[in-house]
Amino acid sequence: MKVSLFIPCLTDQFFPRVGINVYKILKKAGVDVDYPEAQTCCGQPAFNSGYHAEAIELAQRFLQIFRNSEYIVSPSGSCTSMVKIFYPEILEQTQLQEQLHEITSKIYEFSDFLVNVLGITDLGVSFPHKVTYHDACHLLRELKIKQAPRDLIRQVRGIELVEMDRSEDCCGFGGTFSVKYPEISTAMVEDKAAAIVQTGAEYVVANDSSCLMQIDGYLRRNHMAAKPIHLADLLGENL
Amino acid sequence: MKLTPRLFKSYASRNISNPRLRKTYRFATHHALEKRLQVVHEVPEWEALRDRAHTIKEQTIDQLDHYLEKLESNVVANGGQVFWARDGKEACEHILEIAERIHARTVVKSKSMTTEEIGLSHVLEENKLDPVETDLGEYIIQLAHEWPSHITAPALHKTRGEVGALFAEKLGIPYTDVPEELCEVARKILRGKFLSAELGISGVNFALADTGTIVIVENEGNARLSTTLPKVHIAVMGLEKVIPTASDLPIFLRLLARSSTGQKQTSYVSLISGPRKAGELDGPDEFHLIILDNGRTEILKDPKARESLFCIRCGACLNTCPIYQRVGGHSYGSVYSGPIGAVITPLFQGVDVAKDLPYASSLCGACTNICPVKIDIHHMLLWLRKQVVDSGGTPWLERVAMKLYLAGMKDSVLYGFGSRLLRLILKASGKANASWTVPGWTETREFPPLAEKSFKTLWRERQQEEQHL
Numbered sequence: 260m261k262v263s264l265f266i267p268c269l270t271d272q273f274f275p276r277v278g279i280n281v282y283k284i285l286k287k288a289g290v291d292v293d294y295p296e297a298q299t300c301c302g303q304p305a306f307n308s309g310y311h312a313e314a315i316e317l318a319q320r321f322l323q324i325f326r327n328s329e330y331i332v333s334p335s336g337s338c339t340s341m342v343k344i345f346y347p348e349i350l351e352q353t354q355l356q357e358q359l360h361e362i363t364s365k366i367y368e369f370s371d372f373l374v375n376v377l378g379i380t381d382l383g384v385s386f387p388h389k390v391t392y393h394d395a396c397h398l399l400r401e402l403k404i405k406q407a408p409r410d411l412i413r414q415v416r417g418i419e420l421v422e423m424d425r426s427e428d429c430c431g432f433g434g435t436f437s438v439k440y441p442e443i444s445t446a447m448v449e450d451k452a453a454a455i456v457q458t459g460a461e462y463v464v465a466n467d468s469s470c471l472m473q474i475d476g477y478l479r480r481n482h483m484a485a486k487p488i489h490l491a492d493l494l495g496e497n498l
Numbered sequence: 499m500k501l502t503p504r505l506f507k508s509y510a511s512r513n514i515s516n517p518r519l520r521k522t523y524r525f526a527t528h529h530a531l532e533k534r535l536q537v538v539h540e541v542p543e544w545e546a547l548r549d550r551a552h553t554i555k556e557q558t559i560d561q562l563d564h565y566l567e568k569l570e571s572n573v574v575a576n577g578g579q580v581f582w583a584r585d586g587k588e589a590c591e592h593i594l595e596i597a598e599r600i601h602a603r604t605v606v607k608s609k610s611m612t613t614e615e616i617g618l619s620h621v622l623e624e625n626k627l628d629p630v631e632t633d634l635g636e637y638i639i640q641l642a643h644e645w646p647s648h649i650t651a652p653a654l655h656k657t658r659g660e661v662g663a664l665f666a667e668k669l670g671i672p673y674t675d676v677p678e679e680l681c682e683v684a685r686k687i688l689r690g691k692f693l694s695a696e697l698g699i700s701g702v703n704f705a706l707a708d709t710g711t712i713v714i715v716e717n718e719g720n721a722r723l724s725t726t727l728p729k730v731h732i733a734v735m736g737l738e739k740v741i742p743t744a745s746d747l748p749i750f751l752r753l754l755a756r757s758s759t760g761q762k763q764t765s766y767v768s769l770i771s772g773p774r775k776a777g778e779l780d781g782p783d784e785f786h787l788i789i790l791d792n793g794r795t796e797i798l799k800d801p802k803a804r805e806s807l808f809c810i811r812c813g814a815c816l817n818t819c820p821i822y823q824r825v826g827g828h829s830y831g832s833v834y835s836g837p838i839g840a841v842i843t844p845l846f847q848g849v850d851v852a853k854d855l856p857y858a859s860s861l862c863g864a865c866t867n868i869c870p871v872k873i874d875i876h877h878m879l880l881w882l883r884k885q886v887v888d889s890g891g892t893p894w895l896e897r898v899a900m901k902l903y904l905a906g907m908k909d910s911v912l913y914g915f916g917s918r919l920l921r922l923i924l925k926a927s928g929k930a931n932a933s934w935t936v937p938g939w940t941e942t943r944e945f946p947p948l949a950e951k952s953f954k955t956l957w958r959e960r961q962q963e964e965q966h967l
Binding site: 266268270271272273274275276278279282294296297298299300302304305306307308309310311313316317320345348396397399400401427428429431432433434435436437438439440441442443444445446447448472473475476477479480 | 507511514515520820821824825856857858859860861862863864866867877880882883884885886887888892896900901903904906907908910913917936937938939941942943944945946947948949951952953954955956957960
């Protein structure tokens with residue numbers, strides 16, 4: 260089995276360890292991993308802002324780059340949604356239906372891939388800390404993935420998973436929304452941070468670096484104790 | 499406050515910094531969501547009901563002309579009259595004509611978003627009539643000269659203390675904030691209005707094509723009084739409110755009550771088929787049904803947007819929306835607020851007027867997830883964003899930024915070069931780990947530093963190491 264990594268641009272530039280850790284985890288699971296180096300961005304920032312022409316160009320590029328991959332795995336529910344859910348919308352009028360179908364049926368968010376394709380929940384990792392899990396919107400409501408990350412967390416030795424109040428509420432990131440409407444975005448993360456802190460957890464786990472960037476930004480600015488961590492980092496750094 | 503979506507940003511900014519308002523919205527929306535969840539859990543076939551409702555709406559909207567004509571002929575057969583109004587102006591003029599003919603003075607209105615949409619009360623007042631909102635929430639906002647802050651709970655933004663102060667000021671009663679006492683005051687006043695009104699105006703929740711029946715759901719009994727006591731009853735419906743048959747109705751009644759107020763059933767469900775017939779004791783002498791277009795057939799033409807016509811106005815998407823919860827209904831500058839308001843307001847009024855609304859969403863999808871008729875609300879917001887861009891509604895700086903972004907992202911060599919160059923510059927200027935200032939972000943949140951090496955660089959290093967092993 261061979262997996263091609265899809266490392267979104269934000270992860271590439273700001274959180275590269277997340278990508279490395281996905282790689283380590285997949286290797287440990289006995290999977291061959293490659294990284295098509297021509298990849299850049301899936302086009303989500305353009306699409307979400309309404310710039311479909313730009314997004315379509317990047318979508319076509321993506322299809323080209325990953326056309327020979329057996330599986331595509333990404334540590335982002337949001338960017339995986341872009342490909343799986345939104346590419347079919349923007350490429351509706353094109354001749355690319357076959358390639359599109361091929362790509363959307365082989366792309367997986369990494370926790371989904373581990374649990375539901377490889378059937379792995381226990382990576383033999385130990386992390387003796389109290390954690391809480393934030394349901395990232397795209398992962399939850401576009402890809403309908405709620406259990407897989409929790410299954411992985413529960414198998415970690417010594418970990419205590421405490422659910423926060425309203426874990427399904429958006430953190431307020433929303434891409435360009437976070438800078439277009441900073442007051443609303445901040446009001447949202449304010450409540451998210453309060454729910455996290457209320458659990459008494461040392462770490463807040465999520466599967467999207469963008470949500471974690473938003474949550475981390477607010478927690479640090481307000482000197483709040485909990486630390487955001489990507490599930491891939493939690494697992495990969497402790498392999 | 500002026501009713502225009504052009505001012506969304508300033509309204510939202512003002513409302514979000516009002517802690518009292520934030521608390522009121524938070525409490526009311528969370529409370530509504532909890533109640534909804536309890537009664538939804540009682541229905542194991544909830545998802546099947548949603549699917550069924552979606553399908554019925556889809557089939558109806560696809561053959562809207564057929565069902566509307568069927569509705570018309572059955573209303574007429576029942577002794578009612580039907581008027582097709584192209585827009586709000588035509589609807590209001592027709593209502594004024596009827597009012598004039600019957601020498602109406604007092605007009606009792608039961609809660610109706612469609613009449614809010616066309617500004618009917620305002621038109622009636624301008625023409626020396628005395629329109630009285632008889633739904634308690636609507637009555638409150640009429641006294642306060644405001645507009646609804648929520649589709650189903652129009653005075654949601656007001657605390658009982660504020661209502662008490664309003665009643666004391668406008669009605670000259672001693673101040674009280676006890677809801678039962680305030681209700682009693684309103685009930686007494688409204689009872690007099692019901693008895694003296696010559697004309698009753700209502701909305702329509704559903705119109706049954708096969709029987710020519712209109713259905714009104716409510717909890718206060720005011721709609722039943724408004725539609726039965728006055729000599730003439732006018733019902734105003736958006737043309738999307740038609741459903742094919744009476745047997746479809748139970749599906750929608752179950753979905754609507756549970757989604758909006760968390761009730762198994764509303765206290766009153768009135769089915770009205772025309773005026774009072776020979777031998778009947780109650781009901782008006784005349785029944786008029788106004789079928790309003792007001793931009794709806796334009797929406798029908800857009801295959802991506804037509805689903806917005808499935809809406810049954812339950813208000814659940816407002817309650818669950820993290821944006822609505824924090825900025826409140828009035829920020830939207832339209833009688834329709836929240837996620838569905840952000841969809842239909844630009845469709846009704848134009849994306850140029852309401853271009854900020856489609857962007858007022860983190861695209862979290864909670865609205866789509868809760869919608870009882872499964873309207874793909876947040877994906878429709880994305881579609882509307884495209885309309886804003888295509889019509890040149892975004893700032894030039896953003897358009898230039900998008901061009902630059904595309905240029906950088908479609909060329910991996912350029913992307914890699916830029917990525918390395920940026921790091922070199924930051925390193926040379928000693929700012930490799932410095933916090934950036936990002937307008938719109940760093941006022942309230944820290945922004946992370948760029949990683950020392952990109953993933954691609956780390957990947958190449960790792961590949962080389964592994965080859966050496």
